[in-house]
Amino acid sequence: MDYSEKGNVSGKTLDMDRARQSLIEELQAIMWYDERADATTDEDLRSVLKHNRDDEKEHASLLLEWLRRQDPKIDEKLKAILFADKKFDELWD
Numbered sequence: 292m293d294y295s296e297k298g299n300v301s302g303k304t305l306d307m308d309r310a311r312q313s314l315i316e317e318l319q320a321i322m323w324y325d326e327r328a329d330a331t332t333d334e335d336l337r338s339v340l341k342h343n344r345d346d347e348k349e350h351a352s353l354l355l356e357w358l359r360r361q362d363p364k365i366d367e368k369l370k371a372i373l374f375a376d377k378k379f380d381e382l383w384d
């Protein structure tokens with residue numbers, strides 16, 4: 292968010308921004324743990340990194356669920372797409 296506009300933005304929009312930014316950071320953490328787990332030659336460290344990475348997946352999922360509960364369009368899209376038994380090119384309108 293461009294925080295020069297913060298004075299004109301509702302509290303709900305600011306909270307949505309906080310959640311979206313946090314989701315981005317959780318996904319980045321997953322990526323970095325994957326890269327480090329791939330790179331290390333120490334099996335114990337690889338195990339710790341993979342465990343931590345999977346904790347980040349829970350964090351990301353919680354943020355996505357919070358966003359879904361706040362935004363009816365996200366709720367609609369997730370219900371239509373997640374766990375659907377369709378080909379990918381059948382998932383969008």
Ligand SMILES: [Fe+2]
Nearest residue numbers: 317346347350
């Ligand atoms: Fe996290």
